Amino acid sequence: MTTEAAPQGDGPPSLPAETRAAIEALEVELSLLWRRARASSHAVSRSVHPDLEPAAYGLLSVLLNQGDMRLTELARCIGVGKPSVSRQISFLEGVGLVRKEADPRDGRAQLIELTPRGLAKMRQVHDGRQQAFHSLLAHWDTKDLTTLAALISRLNADAGG
Structure with missing residues (x-):
């Protein structure tokens, strides 16, 4: 195996050929996974509501996992602009999955929260996803699962997530 470094230039820093090949193989596998x-x-998304976009499902997931929050906090959580989130929240409100309530800490602000219907639907979908994930990975060694989770966590941290 060669360890010659990549030429310097405008691209990434000089890396050994083995490292470049490993990063390229990882990129291929992550692209397929994504x-x-x-x-x-x-x-x-469609299992929650037939017209639901994946971006709106992401908002519902944040609310399910983190609880009620202001629109600006929600936008920051998912890294999308406030106008995009506002449009999605309007849709979700219209189909009865979320509602806006006055923020008890600041009556001028509003909290976005799941409605009972939205909460029930999200729990149902979340449980189904968990069951599918457990079925997919049940034959994996616990140590491998732990290692994979730690490595993905590290990747997310390096990517700013």
């Missing part, structure tokens, strides 16, 4: 995740995200 494509599959996007396709799954569309299907899951």
